[in-house]
Amino acid sequence: MSRVQDVRVYNEEVELEGRDPQQDYMLYKDTCAALAKLMDEIQELKAGGEKVGSVEIEERRRQCSVHFITLKKLNRLAHMRLKKGRDQTHEHEEIELVSEEEFFQEAPPEISRPDVTRDDHHQLTLARLDWELEQRKRLAEQYKMSLARKEKIQKAIEQKREYLSSLQPGLQNIMQASLPVQEYLSMPFEQMQKQAEVARHLPPPLYVLLVQAGAYGQACDKNLSVSISGDVDEAKALSRPPEDSQDDESDSDAEEEQQNTKRRRATVGVQLDDKRKEMLRRHPLSLCVDLKCKDGSILHLFFYYLMNLNILTVKTKVSTTTDLSGAISAGELLNSESLLNCLYASDHGKETPNPANRYQFDKVGECQHLFPAKVVSGLTRWTMMSHQEFTELGFVQHVLKARLVCETDLFFMAVVERGTARLLAAVVVNPRYPEVTPLFSLSLHWKGERSGRTDDNLRAMESEVNVFRSELQGPRPGLQLLTNQIQRLCVCLDVYLETESQVSDGSEGPKEFPREKMCLRTARGPSRLKPFKYNHPQGFFSHR
Secondary structure (H helix, E strand, O other): OHHHHHHHHHHHHHHHHHOOHHHHHHHHHHHHHHHHHHHHHHHHHHHOOOOOOOHHHHHHHHHHHHHHHHHHHHHHHHHHHHHHHHHOOOHHHHOOOOOHHHHHHHOOHHHHOHHHHOOOHHHHHHHHHHHHHHHHHHHHHHHHHHHHHHHHHHHHHHHHHHHHHHHHHHHHHHHHHOHHHHHHHOOOHHHHHHHHHHHOOOOHHHHHHHHHHHHHHHHOOOOEEEEEEEOHHHHHHHHOOOOOOOOHHHHHHHHHHHHHHHHOOOOHHHHHHHHHHHHOOEOOEEEEEEEEOOOOOEEEEEEEEEOOOOEEEEEEEEEOOOOOOOOOOHHHHOOOOOOOOOOOOOOOOOOOOOHHHHHHHHHOOOOOOOOOOOOOOEEEEEEEEOHHHHHOOHHHHHHHHOOOOOOOOEEEEEEEEEOOEEEEEEEEEOOOOOOOOOEEEEEEEOOOEEEOOOOHHHHHHHHHHHOOHHHHOOOOOOOOHHHHHHHHHHHHHHHHHHOOOOOOOOOOHHHHOOOOOEEOOOOEOOOOEOOOEEEOOOOEEEOO
């Protein structure tokens, strides 16, 4: 049934396409006129005495029914035409036109026609479409002109590129042929060009020295010359950004090197040598300044840039035309080791001119006298907590009763571990740190739980980090105080675990923590206090 209806609707649509609306309108008028005439005739017959079911009246009624069907069909076709016109989409609706304000401002009067288009929306749309067409024609012409100009420029570029590529061999031949003339006139253009290309990879201090010394030599002293030496490829590698991905060969080399490192652990001396070499590592490129004397002697000044220290160093070498070994004082006066000493007051070359280096060197070894070389225990966690969380800890109640903390202080929880032993340290840091020493409260979880109130040795460990500020402060203003306190806490935990007396039941306590610290006495007095004081440089622990 639905398929038949679809076909019928499709036939009506096809019929609608083939019908003329004007003819349908004339048919509608004729049908209405015929229907009105039949109604009048039926009215006259009824008035003349004809009965309702007479033959003449029934004939006219059938004709009226046919006209009614025709009107219904015309009505349906009219509805279909209206619906089709309402649903029809116009192509201009898909075009993004300029706004009406821009249209009236930019369009010429012969296109915009404001006297007509402002009151007629249809004419306004047509005018805007005309303006859009004019703009597109103009842009199309500009596009064609731009394409032609682009092709012309590309051809010119290709011609110039071909000319330059053919010019390079000729210039090289000219430069090679002019080498004797350059040497005769002391104008080494080719050498200067190569040196300028290498100078791009110099560090800034050496580059400034190259420019200044070269300019001085050209302007004031022809006997002064500057040259660059070193590995240019290595310098380029330094300036090149590191690549994220490496090839398989480099990965395999790195794995092999890592395996070799795992097999043999470097000693302390080797590590120090490596650190020293890394600290004093030079830039691959260096400068050589030559000063020629009248007798033919040459003073060579070799300038190096230390990348990690960010300073310039210089070495000297004297090349003489005569042998000075037989002279009594000349050889000593021209000694390269002391030739540049004291050029300025108190300039012995033993101190770095960079203040940052001085600060770095001063830090080396400043805390070695406080701790042994090997500390097994380590800080595994450092978290911040609130004042309420601090007051809920059981091993800090004596601190709260003594009113040693305030709500404005900072509270932290430090965890120091070694093996199965776990040391909790509640740390109170005053906002005036380092003027006010941080306060530590300890609790040890190992073979049970103990704190400073129940264990004399834990109380002694608390005193080691809380009381002896002068030992742990370090250089002024004492910013390393908290770090040194935590490190001493790790050392004290090592001493505590290693000196714990062996139990008779054969537990694994002493086996888990072998004796590594040297102690004169493992315990003293009735409270069996352990030796927590470290003695440097002897390296043993003793009681206070």
